[in-house]
Amino acid sequence: MDLTRFHAVFVEEAAEHIENLETGLLLLEKSPDDIELLNDIFRSAHTIKGSSGTVGLPDISRFTHVMEELLDDLRNREFPANEEMISTLLEGVDMIKEMIDAIRDETVFEFSRCAPLMERITALQGKQPVQQDTQQDSLQITAQPPENRLYLIDFLTTPDLFRQGTDPARLISELAELGQIESISASSDKVPPLSSLDPESLYLSWIIKLNTNASVEEIREIFLFVSDDCTVEITQLLSPEKELPLLGKLLTEEGVVSAEDVRQALSKQQKLGEILVSQGKISQAQISKVLEKQGMQKAESFKKSVSSSIRVDLNKLDHLVNLVGEMVIIHSMFQQVMNDFEGTETNSRNSKTEKTERLFSQLQRIGKDIQEGTMALRMLPVGEVFQRFARLVRELSTSKGKEIELVISGEDTEMDKGVLEKVTDPLVHLIRNAVDHGIESTAERIAAGKPARATVYLRAYQLGDAVFIEVEDDGRGLDRDRIITKAIANGVIQSAAMLDENEICNLIFLPGFSTADSVTDISGRGVGMDVVKRNIEALKGSVQLRTRKGQGTTISIRLPLTLAIIDGLAASVGNEVFIIPISSVVESLRPEQSVVHTVEEQGEVLNVRGEYIPLLRLSRILSIEPDKKDPWDAIVIVTHHENRKYGLMADALLGEQQVVLKTLGSATPKVNDIAGGTIMGDGRIALVLDIAGIIEKSRG
């Protein structure tokens, strides 16, 4: 079988792992004890080894194996990583890079060049150099038989299989020819009782564990003729010797027992560990140590099996999202045409228009599904970013001499990749703040009767059309009085008399504000929370802060699910159409003349069921001649921004619609009150209002 067609994929995939190896090794130099990091490095090496073997590149596989062994020793804490090891391993990474470059360029790499380096790496392990054949020196040779692998085959049949003349038993015997069927079970749940059985329908499905040196493709070939109707899922499990007697393999590797001992013990079908102890081959302590390792490996293999994905160029994805956006626009246009149709031909509605309408609504539904599916492509679980923070907190807590645990939850919450990338920096800031200012020193905590070990919670969840990310600490909370003193000293406020608790806390989001007494290397330079706030607001999100003195602080970030397509309310002012994002609309109403009041120096206000809200005339803010001069003739759209309501006055409401948000382009200077533009169903251009900007502008 020709495996070369997989080489391009391998080259691309390997690049990422090589990068990971490289940065990992560099980090390892700084913290040689970081087991998480070592695991990560090991995983990358292991993946390179595994996938190179799979695509028929035994040289890379063999070379990486030597590196992997050294890494494994390091991981098992047999000895700490020293500088020499790290630089040798880095040399190894360079060597792999060269080999991979050779594959990409389709040139020949002399494998003998690896030999001296392989020897040096092996020497560092303190073991004998591995037997290797340096005569075989080009990449084409495949002397070593490929390793046996264990596959889980989920064979979901179609009822028609018998009628097509296929007996699944034949497929199973063909599978058996590929290797060893370790276990097979037919699921008979769907077989009905005789009275309702169709004798020529197949109801059984199979789950098969196959131990073979064949590739997934070779297995798939067996199912080739049935693949149109049946679902065949093939998953590679860990290699058999790792999968089954993991403890046994580890014990053998450690040199505690021989492989023969393990096999004998296994045949007795008791707990392997107990038997070996009772035979006096090892002590309970040794077992516990290895069992611990087994747990770790299991967790790892679990992690590995979780995600299966392909890599797609982000540009391609964005292009697709754009196209879907265009489709949404065409849909709106079509809708418009359909509506016009209806208007002119109400009495002559025939079956054709009805049919068209039905088809259109189907098309619309599919379009919506495609749109959602495409948007989902851009979504990533926040866990990928969150995991980094575990390391950050660990480092920070050590450098500050505080005992802090980071509790992460909601890693599966998905967010737009673009948003996720931009939210990382603010999160780093918030977490640093929590560790540096939020959490008290251990002594202080004990004096306050709190547990010495502090906790920082990092959680994410989705609520409606928004994703919330919260950073919570169980530290000292914000000091209200210190904020006030500082704010007055900085001239931010004159007195705190007018401010409520919430407003005082939110003062820390103002530029140049820091309550820390001393500037530390972590935070306290006064450029913090305002930057966080600005970054989040740039993502159309908002930041909220809750704090209780002595109990802790929670900062909650609200982010929209996506930025590209929004639900909007179309409203007209004069001849122009504007879109107001539905997410900030509370209600729309036409006020009675009696509820519109003018308050001196505050402008117009509206009494909405007893609540006074400021009335902002869009025509005035946007400098457009309105059709309606008085609020009681016009329409007021009540919006909310930062916990306050504002009534926006427009001439008329045109309806709700989904719009594709487009930037106005680089030629337009940044306008605060406009978030972007969109093309309406009738082909007109409408501007999408930025509520925060509008409110800002109304104040100025």
Added chain:
Amino acid sequence: VKYLINNSAQTGWTSPSNLLDRTKGLPMEERLKLSGELTICNIEELFETLKEALGQHQQLCIDLGAVEKIDTAAAQMLISAKNEAKATSISLSFVVPPAIKLWLKGVGIQL
């Protein structure tokens, strides 16, 4: 195609009296002896035979001792018969010779 299922019409059911002789103390049980090849080719016949047998007896033992060959369709039907028996509270058992047992094990089917 070589077949067949032995049923009462051809080589006949083993008569109740015979059964009494061999399996003392289990008078109500009927033994259905199947033989030859049980495959998709004669699946309808097996279907009818099983339906008939299950419709007539409260206790039934299906004897596969003389079966030379079986395929998935037939094996599935035996499972179906078991399900039927369960649903109608009939006690059903199987006598499976080693060769068939091995085949069933090979395809992961449990009777």
